[in-house]
Amino acid sequence: MGGAAAWRLALRPGESDDCGTLFIDLGGRWRIDPGLPAPEILKEKLDASIRRVCIDADGLTDWDTALLGFVAGIGKICAERGIALDDSGLPPGARRLLAMARAVPEQKLTGRHAGAPGLFAQAGIATLEFIRGAPQMLGFLGEVVLSLLRLLSGRARFRARDLWLEIEEVGPRALPIVSVISFLVGLILAYLGADQLKLVGAQIFIADLVAIGMVREVGALMTGIIIAGRTGAAFAAQLGTMQVNEEIDAYKALGISAIDFLVLPRMLALMLMVPLLTLYSGFIGMLAGLLVSVTIFDIGVFEYYTETLRALEFKQFAVGLSKGTVYGAMIAFAGCLRGMQCGRSAEAVGHAATSAVVTAILLITIAASIMTVVYYQLGI
């Protein structure tokens, strides 16, 4: 600061006649600038003897609302202490703007941001939200089941084109990422297994481990988690945006089932494509296992091939496919549920997408645990 363009401020107690008055002399250029003083500077000069504050702005050459913020701050301090403020020395424009700002009294609207709740309160709110959300979730589940029943009886209507678009988006376009992850997982399985099996000289059983592991469990799980992140989130974002645009309301207002039109094709696409991707994932995993076995652990290609064939029974495929179908349904359910529940803002759409992935993975975990235990008990 310096030169004629800089702001000037002087606080000077009045003398003789003006005893009890504090004069604020403003001068120079008061435009928005990080160096401008804070109104708190006044507090130091205010003592019990001062009954009145008077602003003198004769030296002011240039100003913007930064000046008004400063004056408003001074006004607040004066009001708190019951000191009169005389701002008649300000330029007329500044006084008019200050008057407009004071015209509507401060409103006591807290909005939804009534302070951040504490840790326990947050835990309580989250629990209550979950409990309140449960009937909604069940209601949505019921609607989806009804819609599936309508489909089976040939009364549900949606456009075949939507189903094909979803199938293309969910299936073929997910192949690269499913390939990469499945290959990695197959590789890891083979390495881990081979290390242990080597101790008992039974490396050939790598083939069994990788084949059964990938086809039965890991293929479906990996595919499920990838699709939850890739497609579940997309579903929530799509339906959420439709909610924001009132498109879902437009269906409802016409008495057309948004579930039939929007949820059903997505549900079917995932229930068809996730099992297929699961098969594919198992295949890629076995390729990775083969690669590791042949190059690192000196197992012949043909040996590995026959051992894999011996290990794989039909029931392994049945387990993998059933899990894929259930996971697909879970992902579509979570994605569509969160999308349909979405609020009417951009933030809500983001929240819906996040929530869809979390819900989908949670549902997959629960389903995976139950199915694994049940299949084991049934001896499948």
Add this chain to the structure above:
Amino acid sequence: MDTVPHIEVRDLSMAYGDFIVQSGLDFVVNKGDIFIVMGGNGCGKTTLMRALVGLQKPVAGSVLYSGEDFWNAAADEQQRLKRRLGILFQGGALWSSLTLAENVALPIAEYTGLPQARVEEIVAFKLALVGLAGCEDLYPAELSGGMKKRAGLARAMALDPEILVIDEPSSGLDPLTARRLDELIVELRDSLGTTIVVVTHELASILSIGNNSIYLDSESRRMIATGHPQDALKNGHPKVRHFLTRGGTK
């Protein structure tokens, strides 16, 4: 025009949780009316619209269409009543994955079972009526705000509804486009006898097209019955006159 009640609203109250949006609403919309629901921002206009068209259940009261109570009707009865309504949402609410033609065609195909060629004919005519001839294959994302509104109107009129409910027809439109839309609304009433409920705060529209109106007050959370907007302007409730003159009266 003889006055036959078309929509009767009886002691209607709407709320979000504990927050009462409007209570004790009581009014009648006659056949062939252009009925204006007006009021300041946040007074509950859109909420009232949602309660009228069956999107949000009111906490009390009833909405009667030609004497039939909507909210106390069975689900399939509600469905039948909904078919008599056409709705133009604020942002158009066109289905984003469908082209304009498909947007207009969907309600027709859903409800009438007309052959494809007949549906296409009707769609082309409806789009031409709102000045969008030749835009059949455009997607909503390719349209300007005004075009979306007009396309939304074409869809709302798809089934030739007895009642057209329009939320903020002119918001976000330039004055000329807004005026053309107003003219179209009046023309629909005059030629087809459609009853039209317009939710708006645009003074130009209120005063030029409305022949009956209510004012929703955002302070008392109740309605002020007003009648013809021009009468309301001359000798209505002071609050309504204040509103209709942009605060020009005390």
